[in-house]
Amino acid sequence: MADINAIAKQFTDFYYTTFDTNRAGLQNLYRASSMLSWEGTQILGAADISEKLTALPFEKVQHKVTTLDAQPSSPSVASLIVSVTGLLLVDDSPNPLQFSQVFQLIPDGGSYYV
Amino acid sequence: MADINAIAKQFTDFYYTTFDTNRAGLQNLYRASSMLSWEGTQILGAADISEKLTALPFEKVQHKVTTLDAQPSSPSVASLIVSVTGLLLVDDSPNPLQFSQVFQLIPDGGSYYV
Numbered sequence: 001m002a003d004i005n006a007i008a009k010q011f012t013d014f015y016y017t018t019f020d021t022n023r024a025g026l027q028n029l030y031r032a033s034s035m036l037s038w039e040g041t042q043i044l045g046a047a048d049i050s051e052k053l054t055a056l057p058f059e060k061v062q063h064k065v066t067t068l069d070a071q072p073s074s075p076s077v078a079s080l081i082v083s084v085t086g087l088l089l090v091d092d093s094p095n096p097l098q099f100s101q102v103f104q105l106i107p108d109g110g111s112y113y114v
Numbered sequence: 115m116a117d118i119n120a121i122a123k124q125f126t127d128f129y130y131t132t133f134d135t136n137r138a139g140l141q142n143l144y145r146a147s148s149m150l151s152w153e154g155t156q157i158l159g160a161a162d163i164s165e166k167l168t169a170l171p172f173e174k175v176q177h178k179v180t181t182l183d184a185q186p187s188s189p190s191v192a193s194l195i196v197s198v199t200g201l202l203l204v205d206d207s208p209n210p211l212q213f214s215q216v217f218q219l220i221p222d223g224g225s226y227y228v
Contacts, residue, residue, distance in 0.1 A: 037183040037197070069151040073187065073218055081195065083151070083216045100214040102197045104187055 122184035
């Protein structure tokens with residue numbers, strides 16, 4: 001399973017680096033059929049997801065991943081479910097928040113979308 | 115999306131009640147193709163998953179769900195991804211542990227397996 005874990009690590013590193021430095025760039029990781037569930041709200045499609053993420057009310061944000069688990073999500077497609085927990089440093093607050101996020105990675109050409 | 119959330123709530127209520135009162139009964143919720151990723155270890159198949167869960171080194175356990183999010187995981191099958199966070203009360207420890215768990219619910223007749 002080394003390969004799956006490596007893909008999950010590479011993807012989430014890229015996702016959180018993009019989130020923390022260029023939030024609008026996350027739109028490229030979503031598609032029209034993508035869904036983001038965010039604290040009970042369900043948002044469909046790359047454009048609306050990007051609008052939600054870029055409108056989040058903080059200036060500076062840093063994700064620190066604590067745990068990362070990955071497993072195949074389908075017997076027929078090379079899709080993955082990736083579960084992440086970690087700490088979120090927001091603006092200049094000294095108190096990190098805890099977060100939990102799940103990705104479903106769907107293969108698309110040589111890379112993945114979520 | 116009320117229906118998806120209701121299914122997720124009903125399934126996770128049943129899962130954690132079973133976990134907390136009759137851990138061996140969880141085996142019925144898994145299939146031969148099911149995978150459990152547990153703190154970095156990947157375990158395949160209902161029998162091995164059940165063996166792992168029943169061998170966990172605590173006598174009494176209680177899950178308290180704090181957040182529950184659900185979304186469809188496939189355009190072609192009525193499968194769901196469900197993300198849960200909450201608190202875990204173990205044996206007689208006064209300090210709850212935090213947990214995060216993800217389920218992929220796959221429809222099977224009138225119910226779901228994970």
